Amino acid sequence: MGQPVVLTGMVLTAMPVNDFDKRITVLTKERGKITAFARGAKRPGSQLLAAANPFSFGEFEFYEGKSAYNLTKASIHNYFRELAEDMETAALGFYFLEFAEYQCQENNDEKEMLKLLYQSLRALESPSYRKELVRAVFELKAVQINGEGPQVFSCMNCRAKESLIAFDVRRGGMLCADCAKDAAAQPLLESTRYALQYIASSSVEKLYSFAVSDEVLQELARIARDYTAHYVRHAFKSLQIIEDDAFTVEIKK
Secondary structure, X not given: OXXXXXXXXXXXXXXXXXXXXXXXXXXXXXXXXXXXXXXXXXXXOOOOOOOOOOOOEEEEEEEEOOOOEEEEEEEEEEOOHHHHHOHHHHHHHHHHXXXXXXXXXXXXXXXXXXXXXXXXXXXXXXXXXXXXXXXXXXXXXXXXXXXXXXEOOOOOOOOXXXXXEEEEOOOOEEEEOOHHHHOOOEEOOHHHHHHHHHHHHOOHHHOOOOXXXXXXXXHHHHHHHHHHXXXXXXXXXXXXXXXXXXXXXXXXX
């Protein structure tokens, strides 16, 4: 066993292994997504008892094995415990974790995704942000970080930068007034276009610094969901809970 390595990251998943251990997936700033074993993490009094749970963010000390890491110590800065106080918020939080676990790769630069995950969970905990907006921003920025974001600054057909009035999911972005005439594109409010452009151009640290009207939020949420469903093409288990009628966010008209 080599020297210990300290990595900054967040626990995405945790699964029991025999009676006392856990296998965890951690998204790290330095090495992307890694798999690690937390020996004795299920034992009462273990120093890893709380650290080896989803949402735990902080510094983790590992020993690197041939096929996996072994977690030995952890200094947790945020457990995001407030997410558990509301079932809808918790379900969204798990959706964000599941999304990151699916999208991210081992030994890949995932610093931006880790920052997005952390900032999005903080926004979920805050009463200042509407959950539907947080979800839309997270989805749109996550696919952009993964290299599959929509084109929102010019027409997908003719490349015009003016009169962008509609969004076409299948074509992957905006259409101008002329090109939208013959396409099955969704008309947009100008404020929705501004919101899409702000999300695409802003750093992760500044993402959650704007508010939108109910009408804009409806359009933004619809685009984010349709675009993610079309380009990510993965059945997220946590998303099924969110989209159940009991937990659907209703936006008052």
